[in-house]
Amino acid sequence: MLPVKRAIMVLLSLLVGLFLVGSWLIASLNLEFAENAMGKLRERQITDTFYANLDRINAHHRLMEQSTRGLARAGGLLLRTPSEPAALASTLRNALQDLPDSYGSSLWYVEGGRPARYAYRQGQSIQVEPLSADEQQRLSGWFQRLRDLPSPGDPAQQWTAAYYKSSINSVVISHATLIRDQTGRPVGLAMTDWLADDVIRTVSRVEVTPSTFAFLLDHENRNLSSLSDAPDVDRAQQLIDSVTALQLHQRLQEAPVPVINTRQLSSPMQQLLHHVGQQDYSLFFSPTRAGMIFGIGVPQSEIDAVLTPMRESSTRIQLLAGAIMLIISALILYLVAGTLRQLHNLYTDTLTHLPNRERLLADLKKTHTASLLLLNLDAFKEINDFYGHQCGDHVIATLAEALQQHLDERADWGGSRLYRMPADELAIWLPGHHSEEQLAPALTRLLDFISNLNIQWQEQDIPLSASVGVACCNQRDARDLTGEQLLPAANIALELARTDNESFVFYDASQGIREGYEQNLIGANRLRAALDEQRIVAFFQPIMDVASQRIEKYECLVRMIDEQGEPVSPIHFLDLAKKVRLYRAITRCMIDSAIERFADQPYSFSINLSCEDLLDPELADYIITTVDSHVIGERVIFEILESEGIENYAAVRQFIDRAKALGCRIAIDDFGTGYSNFEHLMRLNVDLIKIDGSLIRQLDENPTAVTLCRGIVQFAEELGIQTVAEFVHSPAVLKKVQALGIHFAQGAAIGMPSASLITEIRMLDADKPGTSS
Structure with missing residues (x-):
């Protein structure tokens, strides 16, 4: 049982551990899923923000491109008119007024006859100035580059890198477009300037997280960053330098052009x-329409910051759930351990720590082939009564320990198991096929071992001997026993061993003992049902006064009415009633039935009582009380059954004295069959003797019976005791009874027992015998 208990606890602990690990894995997977979902959402937010700003920058690029193309068209139209500086200045002013986001604009012609002018914003006004020689040289160079481009319409090729413009003392990024005449020939250059400070402000409007920075790299990898106004200049410069060092223009990869909100973007985000330093950034970047690199840098910690509360919450939930599960698991393990402990106690004897009867019954259900020995200590009750129960427990515990050691050491008991049974019994289960010849020597040695045990209590030797009942599954001449049948069979064999004073007895199914027990159980159930259903009744046999030949009294005889309504003789159920302790109930039933029947009748009536009835204080009190309460004692005769034997004369005489005090008379039944008959007459105050039927029925043919009966009658007359002849079954016997001077007669010649009272005598022929009870 202990290894099984440990195995159960280990398995439960593993299950609890697996459950906790599984719960943790599920929670982790849920957290991972939530983090992925939140991360994707965060990435989507960053992507949306990035593309929104990229789109804004590209939109600004398109407006500047449109403004420059418009300026170039206006410059082409000026070729058709005489060269007027005022017209040129007006065109430049209109271009700046149409595009508030541009800072300045220029018109330059290849032919020297046309003026070159530059317009720029100064506060709320627009200033127009001639282009310096340096600016004209720069414009000439760009003109040559644009004119020689294989695809001059490519927007990226028309944008310049950031450069310093001395005329306005500022850094700008410019967009240039060729001016063409009516034939399409390039004749000049139109330019629109985007002030670097405006670029930085545009980039600075990007907001994702508090520490996010934005940047715009021109064609020459110069960085126009939102960090230019950062409070930590050194840190900002470190970030700018690290971004420019990445050479992002060279890291651009070919990728599918994304579509966001059904609108196709110019380029994918990378x-x-x-x-x-000590911080990780996720850089998101993409080329703009102008061929520059727009990007944002988001601290990875701030991206993960949105997940931190979720992780902390998940951790708290996991810890709380884990603590609750640990508490619940510990409680479950504690309860299971307690249950297993109770289960172990249920199947274990507390005195010997051996498996008990319940464990044996459970094991026998799983038994297919084995033998069972049921061992009972002889005179154990005397040991308990004399030395006390502590001594009895000591004897049982010592014997169990010694027996277990003996079984373990002997090869012929290999595989056996010892069990503690109730009271003073032990059981030995032995697996395998065994015959009486195989087990008898081992049983003899076992009983000798028990007899030779040296058990002492308070310096007193306690001698032991035992009786053993053996049941084997394999039966020689009958059907084999199942495992569950072994214990009842061993009990039967043990009872036979004790009854026959044998050391051991083997159960033999062919003897039908079990079937007899089964019939007794069936009979006991029938008897109980008869008592419950009031089918235990009294039949009445008439007793005739021989002198007057009139019916003066009746003997009350018990009958059981069966399920078909037929009376059953007491010889079929009285012995069983004594075994199953229903005899007292039957006697009470007879007392009640007889008194009720004769309460209003003039007749006397006799009731048979055994010594067992008289020695039962409770029943004796009930009989006396019932007779006294009905004031019917003078008509009651109690017949004491001689066949039971009378040993406790004092107790019997006490009942007789109480009954006689109520007017009752006492008769000795079956007189003449035992040696103690005459002792009864001397020691008991008897009024009648009933001569046994074995003598009466032979009066008409056996002289010896006549002589014995004559002697009994003469002895009774001298003592003043009346006589009754039983079993008067014929007129011839009745004549002999009359001749002997017997006072009363009963039998078939007078009347058979009946449920009703027979008041008239119907004589039978001599050749028709009957019975008296």
Whole structure:
């Protein structure tokens, strides 16, 4: 049982551990799923923000491109008119007024006859100035580059890198477009300037997280960053330098052009993990329409910051759930351990720590082939009564320990198991096929071992001997027993061993003992049902006064009415009633039935009582009380059954004295069959003797019976005791009874027992014998 208990606890602990690990894995997977979902959402937010700003920058690029193309068209139209500086200045002013986001604009012609002018914003006004020689040289160079481009319409090729413009003392990014005449020939250059400070402000409007920075790299990898106004200049410069050092123009990869909100974007966003100092950044970047690189740098910690509360919450939930599960698991394990402990106690004897009867019954259900020995200590009750129960427990515990050691050491008991049964019994289960010849020597040695045990209590030797009942599954001449039948069979064999004073007895199914027990059980159930249903009744046999030949009294005889309504003789159920302790109930039933029947009748009536009835204080009190309460004692005769034997004369005489005090008379039944008959007459105050039927029925043919009966009658007359002849079954016997001077007669010649009272005598022929009870 202990290994099984440990195995159960280990398995439960593993299950609890697996459950906790599984719960943790599920929670982790849920957290991972939530983090992925939140991360994707965060990435989507960053992507949306990035593309929104990229789109804004590209939109600004398109407006500047449109403004420059418009300026170029206006410059082409000026070729058709005489060269007027005022017209040129007006065109430049209109171009700046149409595009508030541009800072300045220029018109330059290849032919020297046309003036070159530059317009720029100064506060709320627009100033127009001639282009310096340096600016004209720069414009000439750009003109040559644009004119020689294989695809001059490519927007990226028309944008310049950031450069310093001395005329306005500022850094700008410019968009240039060729001016063409009516034939399409390039004749000049139109330019629109985007002030670097405006570029930085535009980039600075990007907001994702508090520490996010934005940047715009021109064609020459110069960085126009939102960090230019950062409070930590050194840190800002470190970030700018690290971004320019990445050479993002060279890291651009071919990728599908994304579509966001059903609108196709100009270029895909690319991502790069960038480490600066002690901090990681996720860089998101993409080329603009102008061929520059727009990007944002988001601290990875701030991207993960949105997940931190979720992780902390998940951790708290996991810890709380884990603590609750641990408490519940510990409680479950505690309860299971307690249940297993109770189960172990249920199947274990507390005195010997051996498996008990319940464990044996459970094991026998799983038994297919084995033998069972049921061992009972002889005179154990005397040991308990004399030395006390502590001594009895000591004897049982010592015997169990010694027996277990003996069984373990002997090869012929290999595989056996010892069990503690109730009271003073032990059981030995032995697996395998065994015959009486095989087990008898081992049983003899076992009983000798028990007899030779040296058990002492308070310096007193306690001698032991035992009786053993053996049941084997394999039966030689009958059907084999199942495992569950072994214990009842061993009990039967043990009872036979004790009854026959044998050391051991083997159960033999062919003897039908079990079937007899089964019939007794069936009979006991029938008897109980008869008592419950009031089918235990009294029949009445008439007793005739021989002198007057009149019916003066009746003997009350018990009958059981069966399920078909037929009376059953007491010889079929009285012995069983004594075994199953229903005899007292039957006697009470007879007392009640007889008194009720004769309460209003003039007749006397006799009731048979055994010594067992008289020695039962409770029943004796009930009989006396019932007779006294009905004031019917003078008509009651109690017949004491001689066949039971009378040993406790004092107790019997006490009942007789109480009954006689109520007017009752006492008769000795079956007189003449035992040696103690005359002792009864001397020691008991008897009024009648009933001569046994074995003598009466032979009066008409056996002289010896006549002589014995004559002697009994003469002895009774001298003592003043009346006589009754039983079993008067014929007129011839009745004549002999009359001749002997017997006072009363009963039998078939007078009347058979009946449920009703027979008041008239119907004599039978001599050749028709009957019975008296």
